[in-house]
Amino acid sequence: MSQILIKNMTFGYEGSSENVFENVNLNLDSDWKIGLFGRNGTGKSTLFSLLAGRYDFRGEIRSGVRFELYPKRVKNTSAACLDVLPEFGEAELWKTLVNMEELGLSAETLAKRYDTLSEGEKAKLALAVMFAKENNFLLIDEPTNHLDLRGRELAAEFLNRQKGFMLITHDRTFADRCVDHVVYIMHTKIVLQKGGMSDWLREKAARDNAERAENERLKKEIVRLREGALRAKGWGEKTEKSKNAKISGVKPDKGYIGHKAAKMMQTAKNIERRREKAAEAKENLLKDVETAYKLKVSAGTAPGGALVSMKSVNIYYGDFLAAKGVDFTIEKGEKVALIGANGSGKSTVLKLAAGKTLQYEGIFVRKNVKVSYVAQSSESTAGTLAEYAAACGADYTRMLTILRKMGFSRELFCRRVESYSDGQKKKTMLAASLSGGADLFIWDEPLNYLDITARLQIEELVKESAAAMLFVEHDKAFVGAAADKIVELK
Secondary structure, three states: OOEEEEEEEEEOOOOOOOOOEEEEEEEEEOOOEEEEEEOOOOOHHHHHHHHOOOOOOEEEEEEOOEEEEEOOOOOOOOOEHHHHHHHHOOOOHHHHHHHHHHOOOOHHHHHOEHHHOOHHHHHHHHHHHHOOOOOEEEEEEOOOOOOOHHHHHHHHHHHHHOOOEEEEOOOHHHHHHHOOEEEEEOOOOEEEEEOOHHHHHHHHHHHHHHHHHHHHHHHHHHHHHHHHHHHHHHHHHHHHHHHHOOEOOEOOOHHHHHHHHHHHHHHHHHHHHHHHHHHHHHHOOOOOOOOOOOOOOOOOOOOOOEEEEEEEEEEEEOOEEEEEEEEEEEEOOOEEEEEEOOOOOHHHHHHHHOOOOOEEEEEEEEOOOOEEEEOOOOOOOOOOHHHHHHHHOOOHHHHHHHHHHOOOOHHHHOOOHHHOOHHHHHHHHHHHHHHHOOOEEEEEOOOOOOOHHHHHHHHHHHHHOOOEEEEEOOOHHHHHHHOOEEEEEO
């Protein structure tokens, strides 16, 4: 056990007008299992890079452990996995094998060519090797993106048995099972708290609600004080003018009236100072309150009944059977979640349902409906937002509105899409989908890289929308809350 001390850390990217971090101070324990959370674009991956020594910064990072980034790029991808292991650094083979077993990988995996492994298998192998190394503090970035539900369960159980890592994930169920401390990057500060993601969300919601209530109280208080100051000032001016007036031929006591007027004006000044203090207090509120604005999508005009139907469908890529025995229907307005192990053909089924030309056998019927398809990969997202919207057939103005509701700053609107973070790219893809209008929305792992606030927005949208949706998603909490029907591929 040792301390990880971050002292007065300040960093900004060259050419940027604002720093990502300003005088950050954190004191962490190297045995903690830390969840690093925050909205997309707040600097989570940047913090990982700073800890790993990739960027120069002002301030100090002191630690007795070696930071190592996950995932790690493998160069010799055509080699056997056993020969690839040294690329991850020195680790005892027996520890690696134990870790592989716990993660659901057989020892025979080491004999396979690395490039024949699924993305989920590659993720598990990397975790197995890197946790077999000594004096490592792993910086783990989105380990669940390529794992199916069972894979996520095994990975969560595995990480819960480890110690000494910091994890970026937005999967609530996964984080709660393996994290004991939370570091949350907010707009103006970084907060450290003991507990899991659900603990943090509950406490943050309570704090946000308290700030909103205080903000409303101060708004009313400021109005009341402003009116009180104006009244007191008016009374003072009126009293001062009365010094030279005669009432029933009697001269007024100018000294007394002057004293009274001065007292009224002082009261007005005191009230004004109180108003300024209240306004200052109000100014400091709500800066870190994250509002999950409601997203909307219009249901299509497709007739009732089944929009898509598959009966005993097998799908092929050449001679390769990619998906077998697929049976399901999607009724108008129905939300269908497609689940299954990695390699079961979930993405292939979505492509067929979306109208992609694929070789298949069995009964497949799809009504002539407008489909909005969001792929798993964001590699095709490029250009300005206007160019991307045009390429997708999306309503540009509506897309910008959705992106603002999902936390986009106006500065992001001026940047090219390929410069965005993975989470920002995924938000752009979803915003384009939602703004184009469709009878059926088909989304392949829509929550990948999305922050928790955006996930809750999408979850609420799917639950409340009257539109039909077919999606693949491994976030257990999301599937349980949003799906009307769950179809499992074998």
